[in-house]
Amino acid sequence: MSILVVIEQSDGGVHRMSREAIAAGQALGRDLDLPVSALLLGNDLSSRCETLQSMQLHEILKVEHPLLRSYSSDGFSQALAQVIQNESPKYVIAGHTYMVRDFFPRVSAKLNIPFLADNIAYRVDGDTLILNKQLFSAKLAADFVPSDDGSCIISFQSAAFQEDDVATGSEVTVREVAITLDDSSIRSTSEEPFQEIAGAVDLSSAEVIVSVGRGIGKEENLPLAKELAQALGAELASSRPVVDAGWLEGYHQIGSSGQTVAPKLYFALGISGAIQHVVGMKGSKNICVINKDPEAPIFELADYGVIGDLVEIVPKLTETVLGVKS
Amino acid sequence: MKIAVLVKQVPSGDSPLRIADDSLWVKEENVSFITNESDSYAVEEALQLREKSGDGEVVAVSLGPERAQRAIREALSKGADRGIHVQQSYPYHSDPLEIARALAAAMAGEKFDLVLSGLQSDDYGFGQVGVILGEKLGMTTATLVMATELSDGRLMVKRELESGWFQWVSLTLPASISIQSGINTPRYPSLKGIMGAKKKVIESVTPENGDKPAQSISKVYIPQKTKRTEMIEGTVDQQVERLVQVLKKEIRII
Numbered sequence: 001m002s003i004l005v006v007i008e009q010s011d012g013g014v015h016r017m018s019r020e021a022i023a024a025g026q027a028l029g030r031d032l033d034l035p036v037s038a039l040l041l042g043n044d045l046s047s048r049c050e051t052l053q054s055m056q057l058h059e060i061l062k063v064e065h066p067l068l069r070s071y072s073s074d075g076f077s078q079a080l081a082q083v084i085q086n087e088s089p090k091y092v093i094a095g096h097t098y099m100v101r102d103f104f105p106r107v108s109a110k111l112n113i114p115f116l117a118d119n120i121a122y123r124v125d126g127d128t129l130i131l132n133k134q135l136f137s138a139k140l141a142a143d144f145v146p147s148d149d150g151s152c153i154i155s156f157q158s159a160a161f162q163e164d165d166v167a168t169g170s171e172v173t174v175r176e177v178a179i180t181l182d183d184s185s186i187r188s189t190s191e192e193p194f195q196e197i198a199g200a201v202d203l204s205s206a207e208v209i210v211s212v213g214r215g216i217g218k219e220e221n222l223p224l225a226k227e228l229a230q231a232l233g234a235e236l237a238s239s240r241p242v243v244d245a246g247w248l249e250g251y252h253q254i255g256s257s258g259q260t261v262a263p264k265l266y267f268a269l270g271i272s273g274a275i276q277h278v279v280g281m282k283g284s285k286n287i288c289v290i291n292k293d294p295e296a297p298i299f300e301l302a303d304y305g306v307i308g309d310l311v312e313i314v315p316k317l318t319e320t321v322l323g324v325k326s
Numbered sequence: 327m328k329i330a331v332l333v334k335q336v337p338s339g340d341s342p343l344r345i346a347d348d349s350l351w352v353k354e355e356n357v358s359f360i361t362n363e364s365d366s367y368a369v370e371e372a373l374q375l376r377e378k379s380g381d382g383e384v385v386a387v388s389l390g391p392e393r394a395q396r397a398i399r400e401a402l403s404k405g406a407d408r409g410i411h412v413q414q415s416y417p418y419h420s421d422p423l424e425i426a427r428a429l430a431a432a433m434a435g436e437k438f439d440l441v442l443s444g445l446q447s448d449d450y451g452f453g454q455v456g457v458i459l460g461e462k463l464g465m466t467t468a469t470l471v472m473a474t475e476l477s478d479g480r481l482m483v484k485r486e487l488e489s490g491w492f493q494w495v496s497l498t499l500p501a502s503i504s505i506q507s508g509i510n511t512p513r514y515p516s517l518k519g520i521m522g523a524k525k526k527v528i529e530s531v532t533p534e535n536g537d538k539p540a541q542s543i544s545k546v547y548i549p550q551k552t553k554r555t556e557m558i559e560g561t562v563d564q565q566v567e568r569l570v571q572v573l574k575k576e577i578r579i580i
Contacts, residue, residue, distance in 0.1 A: 073466070073467050073468065074466065077461070097488065098469070098470060098486070098487055098488050101453055101469055101470070102457070102467075102468070102469045102470070102485075103457075105422065105453075105454035105457035105458045105461070106457055106458070106460075106461040106467060108422075108423060108454070108458065108540075109423065109426065109457075109458040109461035109462055110461060112423065112540065113540065114421070114423065114540035114541035115422070115423075115454060116541055117452055117453065117454065118451065118452075118453075130544065133451075134451070134549070135449060135450060135451065135546065136337070136343055136448065136449055137339075137448065137451075138549065139343055139549075140343060140345070140352070140546055140547070140548060140549065141546070141547055141548070141549040142420075142543045142545065142546045142547070143543065143544045143545045143547075144420070144541055144542070144543055144544070145541065145542060145544050146540065146541050147421075147538060147539055147540055147541060147542060148540075152541075187466045187497065187498040188466055188468070188495050188496060188497045188498070189495070189496045190493055190494070190495045190496075191493060191494040191495070191496075192493070193487055193491045193492065193493040194491065194492055194493070195490055195491055195492070196490070196492060207579070208579050232573070232579060232580065233579075240507070240508070243508070244507060244508035250490060251490060253490070256488070257470075257486055257488070257490075257506075258489070258490060259489060259490065260489070264577065264579060265573075265577050265579055275451070286576075286577045288569070288572070288577075299555060300549065300551055300552075300553065300555075301553060302553070302555045303553070303554075303555060303556065304555070304556050304558060304569070304572055305555050305556070305557045305558065306557075306558045306565050306569065307557070307559075308562065308565065312562055313562055313565060313566060316562060316563070316566045317566050317569055317570070320566050320567070320570050321570060321573065321580055324570055324574060324580060325580055
């Protein structure tokens with residue numbers, strides 16, 4: 001019986017959400033008295049391996065294979081399924097990243113074991129592990145349980161656990177794990193990743209962000225938000241629907257498919273607070289919300305909330321802010 | 327090119343969500359059901375792929391109770407050729423493996439070249455069914471697709487990665503891909519389309535009672551609020567006054 005945390009790389013290092021997953025694994029390990037190991041999949045894993053060796057882990061399992069040099073759903077799903085079959089961990093844990101979303105369901109399908117995805121917390125009740133997941137864009141939540149006591153795969157949403165909470169250790173044993181992969185079973189080829197827009201604004205360093213959502217209503221109302229941003233010396237950002245509608249360039253987008261920010265003030269205008277957006281901004285020090293829908297889940301995160309029509313409130317606010325500043 | 331597109335009915339965003347007496351789902355009375363948002367983009371992408379390849383067939387597939395036929399009928403009215411309804415008397419199934427197994431059983435004989443699905447449903451949000459279905463049917467898979475191109479018997483997909491990065495991936499067919507919202511502009515059904523859809527066939531399939539689910543919901547609840555929020559009330563002028571005070575004195579950014 002053990003816990004295995006699957007590590008993903010990012011910029012050659014360990015992905016932030018994999019560090020959070022180690023914190024989750026360690027917490028669960030303490031609660032259930034189970035050893036926690038980490039799994040590296042890929043090629044040329046030495047630097048990531050070194051990072052992990054300073055963490056409190058039972059073992060580091062290393063799967064190196066030339067066919068895992070670049071990511072493929074075929075290759076990674078076969079590799080992970082083989083490791084789970086050979087090692088029989090009770091819980092396989094990972095961050096709910098785009099890569100995990102891409103290949104973990106296939107591992108679940110290959111082994112007929114459940115993948116309890118995108119959880120925000122867990123609790124242990126007797127012998128049962130209960131996972132908390134948001135439903136309906138966080139308007140409701142649910143407890144999920146695996147149906148039997150076989151292996152199960154679990155992913156946690158960004159910021160469900162803190163990387164600062166990772167317990168440190170030293171000189172963790174590294175064990176090479178052999179897998180077999182056939183060239184012909186990798187049926188896809190990938191090109192180099194690219195960014196679409198040059199000169200994109202790095203919102204992650206902004207002190208103040210004014211962010212607009214679908215609730216702005218129409219493109220003609222955008223200047224209201226731009227003027228407030230200007231008055232506050234803030235960067236302008238948005239949720240996905242505003243970018244999808246073509247009102248703002250993609251680099252303004254905050255959330256799972258956009259940027260992750262933690263400014264001193266996040267001013268959310270007409271943003272409902274879908275999970276995909278929230279994961280990109282919930283670390284903000286102060287969150288101020290204007291929304292006409294009192295049921296909008298964004299209010300759950302707000303330090304200051306105004307229920308009202310932003311078309312009416314924002315221009316007056318901009319004017320008053322400018323008055324105070326001058 | 328034989329294309330299947332998975333569509334799911336979900337409660338609309340403005341429907342009242344009240345928890346059912348058994349605490350396992352929401353009360354369905356007073357809930358209006360609509361086609362899941364990213365599924366509408368998948369339907370549009372399927373129709374465009376059929377139009378570009380010049381021939382072929384788009385089959386709309388939905389799993390759910392009787393009402394799920396409305397989601398299929400909507401896809402038919404936009405131009406899909408026929409439908410498959412996988413009957414589930416129990417309206418809510420909380421295991422993506424179980425759902426995908428039932429779909430795989432209903433679809434295996436069709437030998438689809440391509441399966442398109444929405445990225446995730448707006449209710450459960452598993453984001454797994456299309457991928458598991460692809461694995462069960464021996465297909466290649468890709469998720470978060472933002473563009474598609476068919477060339478030389480392969481499918482090129484532009485995948486969205488994190489933090490504004492993208493990547494083109496070339497897949498062999500058959501393939502099952504999940505479509506990200508915003509990939510295209512979904513069409514509205516025309517009056518002619520709506521009339522024509524009435525003559526199109528929806529085949530109804532009842533799945534055999536398979537294995538038990540691998541995971542299930544034990545309780546649905548209203549999330550507990552963890553943060554203390556100051557709700558700023560009053561007239562617009564009073565609200566603005568308090569906001570400025572907060573910005574100046576408490577957050578100190580002006």
